[in-house]
Amino acid sequence: MPQFEQVSIFASLIFWSIISFGIFLYVMKRYAFPPIFEILEAREKKIAGDLKSAEDIRIEAEKLKKDFDAQLKTAHEKATTIIHLATEESRKIQEKTLNETQAKCRQMQKEAEHEIQALKNKLMGEIRDHISTLTITATEKILRRTLSEDDKSRLVDESINEVIKSLEGHAG
Numbered sequence: 001m002p003q004f005e006q007v008s009i010f011a012s013l014i015f016w017s018i019i020s021f022g023i024f025l026y027v028m029k030r031y032a033f034p035p036i037f038e039i040l041e042a043r044e045k046k047i048a049g050d051l052k053s054a055e056d057i058r059i060e061a062e063k064l065k066k067d068f069d070a071q072l073k074t075a076h077e078k079a080t081t082i083i084h085l086a087t088e089e090s091r092k093i094q095e096k097t098l099n100e101t102q103a104k105c106r107q108m109q110k111e112a113e114h115e116i117q118a119l120k121n122k123l124m125g126e127i128r129d130h131i132s133t134l135t136i137t138a139t140e141k142i143l144r145r146t147l148s149e150d151d152k153s154r155l156v157d158e159s160i161n162e163v164i165k166s167l168e169g170h171a172g
Contacts, residue, residue, distance in 0.1 A: 131163055132156040 135155050139147060147155070 127163065128156070128160055131159050135159040 132152070136147060136152050139151075139155055
């Protein structure tokens with residue numbers, strides 16, 4: 001078989017190929033692999049350092065986010081409290097103003113009632129004086145004599161009562 005006859009040629013070729021490959025591996029191991037392994041180790045350390053830095057940054061970012069959320073929540077609570085206090089203060093001021101206004105209105109009403117009553121009393125006094133003078137004068141002219149004090153008083157009271165009834169009838 002011709003295929004197996006060449007095995008003896010191949011055997012020496014295989015032997016020298018193995019020897020060459022061994023020398024090649026020795027040279028590579030001695031001179032080429034150490035710098036390659038150093039580069040790979042440096043790269044591995046750099047990647048590990050970058051991963052550690054990224055993890056540290058992520059942890060710091062989470063911490064900052066939690067702090068920010070806490071500050072935001074505190075600010076929101078403060079704002080809500082301020083709004084509540086302002087609303088309450090506004091309500092109190094409104095109530096106070098309303099109460100003061102109502103008190104002033106009541107005071108003005110009382111003063112007006114007192115003033116009206118004083119004017120009414122003054123006018124009634126003036127009317128009484130005027131009616132009494134007119135009644136006495138008219139009666140003396142009709143009777144052609146001077147009236148006694150009792151007669152004057154009685155006539156004045158009767159006349160005033162009639163005038164008051166007449167005024168009340170017109171007012172009602």
